[in-house]
Amino acid sequence: AQGGARRMLDSMQQETRQGRWVSADVYPYLSGQTALAQLIIPGWAQDGGIVAMRERFRDSTLRARIIREADEAIAARFTGAAGILLNDDGTTLQQVMDREQIATPGEAVVRVLEQRTPSAILGFGAEADLVQLIADPDVAIACDCDAALPENVSHPRAFGTFPRVLGRYVREQRALSWSAAIRKMTWLPASLMGLDDRGQVAEGMRADLVVFDSATVIDQATYTNPSAPSRGIEHVLVNGVFAVRDGAVTGTRAGRTLRRTRAMVSRRPR
Numbered sequence: 001a002q003g004g005a006r007r008m009l010d011s012m013q014q015e016t017r018q019g020r021w022v023s024a025d026v027y028p029y030l031s032g033q034t035a036l037a038q039l040i041i042p043g044w045a046q047d048g049g050i051v052a053m054r055e056r057f058r059d060s061t062l063r064a065r066i067i068r069e070a071d072e073a074i075a076a077r078f079t080g081a082a083g084i085l086l087n088d089d090g091t092t093l094q095q096v097m098d099r100e101q102i103a104t105p106g107e108a109v110v111r112v113l114e115q116r117t118p119s120a121i122l123g124f125g126a127e128a129d130l131v132q133l134i135a136d137p138d139v140a141i142a143c144d145c146d147a148a149l150p151e152n153v154s155h156p157r158a159f160g161t162f163p164r165v166l167g168r169y170v171r172e173q174r175a176l177s178w179s180a181a182i183r184k185m186t187w188l189p190a191s192l193m194g195l196d197d198r199g200q201v202a203e204g205m206r207a208d209l210v211v212f213d214s215a216t217v218i219d220q221a222t223y224t225n226p227s228a229p230s231r232g233i234e235h236v237l238v239n240g241v242f243a244v245r246d247g248a249v250t251g252t253r254a255g256r257t258l259r260r261t262r263a264m265v266s267r268r269p270r
Helices: 003-018 048-058 060-077 094-101 105-115 127-135 157-172 180-185 186-191
Strands: 022-025 031-035 085-088 119-123 139-141 208-210 233-238 241-247
Touching: 003 127, 022 233, 048 060, 048 105, 060 105, 085 094, 105 208, 127 139, 127 157, 127 208, 139 180, 139 186, 157 180, 180 186
Parallel strands: 022 139
Antiparallel strands: 031 119, 085 119, 208 233, 233 241
16 A cells, blocks of 8 residues: 555564565666556456456446445555556547546456456655655565666666666765665575575676666666667676676577576575
8 A cells, every 4th residue: 555665564574573584676766567358357356357347347246346346446555537548549548538528447357357458557655655665675676677678668767777776876875875775686585595605796706797887877767668778787797797888788698597406595695
């Protein structure tokens, strides 16, 4: 819930003081991305897949219940119809409502899903909460994204997450220090995943390194141009091989798939 970051962090810290370390992760955006139905249409209505869901839409009693519960989900989780962007045509749910004279956002979602099943960018949260989460030493920075080609990216988090934290929340807002931010992007997530050969610049560690200009680093990716490259990233080395050199992508792919084993235990970083 908006305004709940402090309560959540206090609860995490209380557990940690009692010997049960609790961590989390966050990215620097107030929107998520998933299938439109996923967090809006109730689970019981989605049971059995899209065909079964649409069959329930055709039952007037079930349809009314689905719309009511969808409206409740949108009110509880998101910032409203104007903050829900449909990725397949670039319109907001509010625009769908205005164009088709639909009374509620829940009904608009059902109308859309009767015809197509787009993914959506969903506005949520509050900036004050986000700043508290980004600044907390036990909350890692993550992008919640997969490796993807630029043409397959529809949320700016894939290209902008880490430069955005460095430029906006470290340099501009001073919500945390450079060293704290870097730890939250490297050693902390590596420790959470049980990767004991990554996350620090030290002998015996994998040579995954990023060289950036602290005076210029910033994201440029937006919701309308989500794959715009960031500024200020000078060099990137993966396993000791340049993936980016002098700001240009080399095309060399030295990374490899990492598979977690039972020996890779989460631990609190030193």
